[in-house]
Amino acid sequence: xxxxxxxxxxxxxxxxxxxxxxxxxxxxxxxxxxxxxxxxxxxxxxxxxxxxxxxxxxxxxxxxxxxxxxxxxxxxxxxxxxxxxxxxxxxxxxxxxxxxxxxxxxxxxxxxxxxxxxxxxxxxxxxxxxxxxxxxxxxxxxxxxxxxxxxxxxxxxxxxxxxxxxxxxxxxxxxxxxxxxxxxxxxxxxxxxxxxxxxxxxxxxxxxxxxxxxxxxxxxxxxxxxxxxxxxxxxxxxxxxxxxxxxxxxxxxxxxxxxxxxxxxxxxxxxxxxxxxxxxxxxxxxxxxxxxxxxxxxxxxxxxxxxxxxxxxxxxxxxxxxxxxxxxxxxxxxxxxxxxxxxxxxxxxxxxxxxxxxxxxxxxxxxxxxxxxxxxxxxxxxxxxxxxxxxxxxxxxxxxxxxxxxxxxxxxxxxxxxxxxxxxxxxxxxxxxxxxxxxxxxxxxxxxxxxxxxxxxx
Numbered sequence: 447x448x449x450x451x452x453x454x455x456x457x458x459x460x461x462x463x464x465x466x467x468x469x470x471x472x473x474x475x476x477x478x479x480x481x482x483x484x485x486x487x488x489x490x491x492x493x494x495x496x497x498x499x500x501x502x503x504x505x506x507x508x509x510x511x512x513x514x515x516x517x518x519x520x521x522x523x524x525x526x527x528x529x530x531x532x533x534x535x536x537x538x539x540x541x542x543x544x545x546x547x548x549x550x551x552x553x554x555x556x557x558x559x560x561x562x563x564x565x566x567x568x569x570x571x572x573x574x575x576x577x578x579x580x581x582x583x584x585x586x587x588x589x590x591x592x593x594x595x596x597x598x599x600x601x602x603x604x605x606x607x608x609x610x611x612x613x614x615x616x617x618x619x620x621x622x623x624x625x626x627x628x629x630x631x632x633x634x635x636x637x638x639x640x641x642x643x644x645x646x647x648x649x650x651x652x653x654x655x656x657x658x659x660x661x662x663x664x665x666x667x668x669x670x671x672x673x674x675x676x677x678x679x680x681x682x683x684x685x686x687x688x689x690x691x692x693x694x695x696x697x698x699x700x701x702x703x704x705x706x707x708x709x710x711x712x713x714x715x716x717x718x719x720x721x722x723x724x725x726x727x728x729x730x731x732x733x734x735x736x737x738x739x740x741x742x743x744x745x746x747x748x749x750x751x752x753x754x755x756x757x758x759x760x761x762x763x764x765x766x767x768x769x770x771x772x773x774x775x776x777x778x779x780x781x782x783x784x785x786x787x788x789x790x791x792x793x794x795x796x797x798x799x800x801x802x803x804x805x806x807x808x809x810x811x812x813x814x815x816x817x818x819x820x821x822x823x824x825x826x827x828x829x830x831x832x833x834x835x836x837x838x839x840x841x842x843x844x845x846x847x848x849x850x851x852x853x854x855x856x857x858x859x860x861x862x863x864x865x866x867x868x869x870x871x872x873x874x875x876x877x878x879x880x881x882x883x884x885x886x887x888x889x890x891x892x893x894x895x896x897x898x899x900x901x902x903x904x
Contacts, residue, residue, distance in 0.1 A: 447534070448559070450573055452580035453552040458591045460521070460549035464541045466591050467523060468492045471623035474616070475590060476583045479769040479800070480898050481575075483511070492518050497528065504531050505564075513537075533558040533565075551587060553580050578898035585895060586801065589885045593805045594625040596883075598812035605811065606642055606656070608632040608694065609665030609711075613770040614762075617804045618663065625808075630659070632666075632694075646690035651697050659705040661811045662698065666690055667711065671772070675735070675861045684739055691746035699753035707756040709810050710747050714763050714796050714823060716740025719868040722794070726875035727761070727819040736864050744819070758816045763796035763823030763872060765803050767896050776837065783843045789851040789867045791831030796823040796872035799886040799896060809882050821874040826888050833889065840893040 456463055466472050470488035477483050482503035489496040492515045500511040510529050517524040521542055527535035538554045555576055559565035605622055609615040610631035619629045630640050637643030637652065644651035646666075656662075668686035673679055691710060698704050716739075717725045718732015731741045744759045751757040766773050779785045798806075803822060810816040828836070838845030854862035874882075886892035893899070 447556055448569075448573065449554060449556050450576045450580070451552070451554045452577060452584065453550060454584045454588070455544060455548060455550050456584075456588045456591065457548055458588070458595065459547055460541045460543040462595065463549050463551060463587060463591050464520060465626070466587060466594070466624055467539060467541065468518060469624045469626065470498070471620040472587075472590075473498055474620040475586055475624055478579045478582045478898055479767050479896055481579070482508075484508075492523060494518050498525075502531060531560070533560050551584055553583070555580075575898075582895065582898055585885075589801060589805065590621060590624060593808065593883070593885075594621075597625070597808045599625065599627065599808065602626050602628065603660035603811070604628045604630065604658070605661045605663060606630045606632050606659050606705075607663045607665060608644075608690070609667065612665060613767065614711075614765060614800070614803060614807075615665045617800055618665070618807055621804045621808055630655075632662075644693070646693050647685070649693055651693060653697055653701070656697055657701055658703045662694065662705050662708050663807060663811070664691060664694055664708065664710040670713075670715075670736070671775075671861065671865060674859050680735060684742070687739065687743045688746045691743060692749070695747045695750040695757075698755055699749040704750075704753065704755055707758065707811060707816075708747060708750045709758045709760060709807060709816075710744070712744050712759045712761045712819070713740055714761050714821065714870045714872050715864070715868075716744070716761060717870050717872070719793075719864070720871065721869050722871060724871050724873050725821070726873045727821055734864050734868075735860070736868075756814065756817045758810045759819045760807065760810065760822045761819055761872070762803060763798050763821075763827075763870075765800050766797055766892055767800040769800070773896070777841075780837055780841055780843055780845060783845075784847050785834060785838055785843070785845040786847040786849060787831045787834045787845075788849050788854060789830070791829060791834065791848070793830050793867055793869035794827050794871035795830055795833050796821075796827040796870050797833070797889065797892070798823050799892040801895070802884050802886050802892075805885070806877060806882055809877075809880075813880055815880060816876070818876075820876045821872050822877070823872045823874050824884060824887055824889070824892070825874055825878060827871050828889050836889045837893060840890070840897055840899050 473488050474485045484501045487499040497514045501508045502511045512529040513525040514528050515525050523539040525537045536556045540552045543549050632642045642652050642655040668683050715736030716731050718734050718737040731737045747757045764772050834845045
């Protein structure tokens with residue numbers, strides 16, 4: 447039997463950390479994004495005898511991994527593998543106070559590898575991956591618990607989310623539920639259980655189910671980078687944002703018991719190609735498809751704002767996670783040593799880690815001063831050349847093969863100039879003024895966190 451252990455101190459009461467760790471939603475939050483593990487089913491609250499069902503990719507196939515929580519009390523969580531790829535697996539997690547507002551989180555994993563070639567191969571890489579996973583989990587626990595305490599979301603809220611199955615929506619749902627809030631997804635099909643049905647293309651939404659919500663977070667919209675920008679695709683992208691947003695805003699405006707706030711996604715594309723200009727929230731919209739889209743997208747929230755609902759327009763930068771989005775598309779090339787700058791590499795990239803993005807959305811729900819445009823991006827944007835160097839260094843790979851502008855234009859057309867080569871040097875002035883604490887403020891720290899290759903501390 448092999449053992450891996452890791453511990454860290456967290457600036458939060460032990461009870462708050464244990465409350466977080468015993469909520470089923472925290473299991474989703476704690477899965478390292480670089481691992482091919484999916485949480486399929488989990489209890490709302492971990493109790494002795496409860497089980498979590500996961501799947502994990504082993505040898506090119508997805509296999510079940512079921513764990514049972516044998517012990518759960520005020521200081522200890524102990525899980526055992528019931529079905530899975532290892533011969534045995536036991537994970538002990540303890541939370542003990544070391545002061546009134548400080549505790550020590552300790553993890554110990556005991557496991558036995560299968561015999562044969564597979565076990566021999568796993569013995570070469572599994573210990574390091576487990577250490578990386580535990581380091582990541584401790585960072586997420588510390589970040590979530592301390593941020594949730596500052597979110598001003600007590601008592602517990604009921605929050606509806608469009609795009610709840612998307613990249614940011616899934617993480618935000620788990621973040622809110624891990625704090626004890628109730629999340630009601632707004633979905634297009636099969637609105638069973640706690641979901642709210644809508645069909646924005648047909649102007650249909652379950653108005654009655656919208657009554658009495660505390661907040662609505664609107665994240666839905668077709669993937670801008672999902673294909674070449676044909677005229678038809680650009681219209682779909684526009685409709686998915688403007689039409690859906692307007693339906694939601696008009697519905698909220700007509701409710702007898704409207705939510706206190708509408709937190710609506712927007713994007714830094716609204717600034718267009720701005721060169722080296724530093725862009726805070728007072729900067730005017732730029733030109734081009736994305737800028738016009740952003741302007742109209744934000745304007746579609748007008749009915750809710752006019753009805754007295756607080757509306758925050760979250761102008762989001764490139765969200766970093768290997769689980770999807772831009773970084774996921776870059777990783778195969780960079781891991782193969784084939785990455786490089788886009789065009790001349792001098793364009794500014796404004797980015798944010800997925801965890802900071804999710805925590806900022808939670809912050810915006812609770813902060814009554816968050817209204818109007820809010821730049822949701824790290825305070826430290828970088829040029830594309832610097833992004834390339836930092837990602838390559840994080841992966842310990844070279845990055846010497848540039849992608850020329852003409853090649854990008856030939857490959858993806860108009861999207862190259864507006865999404866890949868455009869420069870947006872964004873300053874998150876509103877978040878900084880309100881004191882939002884970015885846990886991953888620099889690119890090296892953010893990439894180290896999301897890729898499990900820590901290069902520094904926040």
